[in-house]
Amino acid sequence: MKERDGEGRFIKVSLETRFWEKVEVKNENDCWNWLGWKVRGYGRIKRNGVKELAHRISYSIHFGHIPERKCVLHTCDNPSCVNPNHLWIGTHQENMTDRGRKGRTKNGRSKEKFDLSTKRF
Numbered sequence: 001m002k003e004r005d006g007e008g009r010f011i012k013v014s015l016e017t018r019f020w021e022k023v024e025v026k027n028e029n030d031c032w033n034w035l036g037w038k039v040r041g042y043g044r045i046k047r048n049g050v051k052e053l054a055h056r057i058s059y060s061i062h063f064g065h066i067p068e069r070k071c072v073l074h075t076c077d078n079p080s081c082v083n084p085n086h087l088w089i090g091t092h093q094e095n096m097t098d099r100g101r102k103g104r105t106k107n108g109r110s111k112e113k114f115d116l117s118t119k120r121f
């Protein structure tokens, strides 16, 4: 979206402004759902024409730079949540461990579902 200043020139709307337009802000302990564009549940926003994950943008707005090769993870397991209180920095490995602990790996519950569906044939 573009806005004009008093003389009719376009003003570049900052990433932060565009970000907050798409967030359902609630109490600090609630999930703040992303209302904009999503891919596989994760909020997406463009920064300088590059697609970025909305929760990563949220993290960098609130806490600053995300270290290289680090993931921004959710404590709430809600991929569309951008509440900074629900975000933490971890490695890809920590993310996998976290998922495993919560029973969401490929060897967990989803395999059971697969077995059930194959029995019908």
Ligand SMILES: [Zn+2]
Residues within 6 Å of the ligand: 030, 031, 032, 074, 076, 077, 078, 081, 082, 083, 086
């Ligand atoms: Zn959340």
